[in-house]
Amino acid sequence: MLNDADYERARQSVFFGTLPEENARSLLANCAVLNLKAGDPVFQQGEPATTIYAVLDGLIKLSIHSRSGTDTVVEVFHPGSSFAEALAFRDEPYPVSASAILDARLVALPNRVARAELLSSPETFRAVLAATYVHLHKLIRQVEQLKTNTGVQRVAHFVLALAGEQTSTTTVEIPYEKHTLAALLGIKPETLSRVFRRLEAHGVTVQGSQVTISNPSVLRKMLEGEQIHGQPA
Amino acid sequence: MLNDADYERARQSVFFGTLPEENARSLLANCAVLNLKAGDPVFQQGEPATTIYAVLDGLIKLSIHSRSGTDTVVEVFHPGSSFAEALAFRDEPYPVSASAILDARLVALPNRVARAELLSSPETFRAVLAATYVHLHKLIRQVEQLKTNTGVQRVAHFVLALAGEQTSTTTVEIPYEKHTLAALLGIKPETLSRVFRRLEAHGVTVQGSQVTISNPSVLRKMLEGEQIHGQPA
């Protein structure tokens, strides 16, 4: 059983948040909490899917192991996100692997329980669909980014996303190791390092995991301007 | 109302194919057939979603217009594919635009009808979910490809996919214009042209839209080998 804080956290996720309260309560009452240490696997690509997850604490990454050894990060989930919902009603293996980037706590909802709930409440379906669509939409935007933007642009976009709506000088923290960030952005760690160096010209300074953006709005404009050409003198 | 051939074609799609036959019949009875000429839009990014589609003939591309003018192709749908299912039960705008690449015929199922069907048959939900998951899965693989493979590898992968299981010399046809293919693969048309030139060394010759692969299995091996290093002498 979950405590109140954990319940609220789970309800922030698209899946548990879309459910009517009574369904959410009933499902979450049947959920175990998983405690993971950094690096621990949640599930492996190819395993039969058994569970829906929501992140309470820590960070979870989805990655794909290409046969050539390199593994690429598809997505990173923060507290208040759910994942692996789409497979709850399908008998298929996980198409990716999930593992903890930091020490993490997860809510684990067995597919069996979700399926049972479905019989009494079709709202469960709606929640799964809502969550799946959100993932789909994010992936579409990621594909677009990969096809149209350079590494510098993707990195700038990432730190701006961390900064949120800020318009004045901000310091944000990269919440995981840089080689993981590189794998998420689709570049090599060496390149990421050089990209940060290059962004110094645009008011971005990096010290360890701390990134300071001296002027977010200028950086934002740079992003849009750069697509057209270099940059007006 | 659809004729038998069109009905069968629609049933090949994940969405209409997952539905029990009676539901599929009932829904398709309420469907109009859209006739589009090459270039015609199906819907525009930002419009409120109103319809689920399935391709009967021709090809439909999903693309995103970035503000900088360049538009990137997210996916291309062949006859027997359905798309825009996920939004049927959500009041959101289309996140991408769809348009015909070739003259095309589409089945158009109004969301309103799908929602009504849902009341009598929750199976509709399952079909939407199945279709959405297939799209999700494809996008995951595309993201992986974009992050790990070079342009040459993506092009090689594409023509091999066209060739299917063939192991002997095959000629396949690129079903649309090359600048569209370039946008789909995330490279510029000029680069695509040069990539084809480069693939000649691996037994690929291009004449117009005809691509001949002299030895598919050799090309396949090249793909895997290349990830590790250049290529053994």
Next chain:
DNA sequence: CGGTGAATTGATCATCATCAAAGGGCGTGG
């Protein structure tokens, strides 16, 4: 025929990966 847009080719530059080496932080064992 002439025209229009796609496709190719060339030359050059920016971007990114690779290989190699050197710092730097952090934990374990002495």
Next chain:
DNA sequence: CCACGCCCTTTGATGATGATCAATTCACCG
């Protein structure tokens, strides 16, 4: 508590890959 080692990160030098700009060829169509 310090030293050592490990791994992440950075930096450098170089080569591969892809973009850009410009010019030309090609195919299709009025």
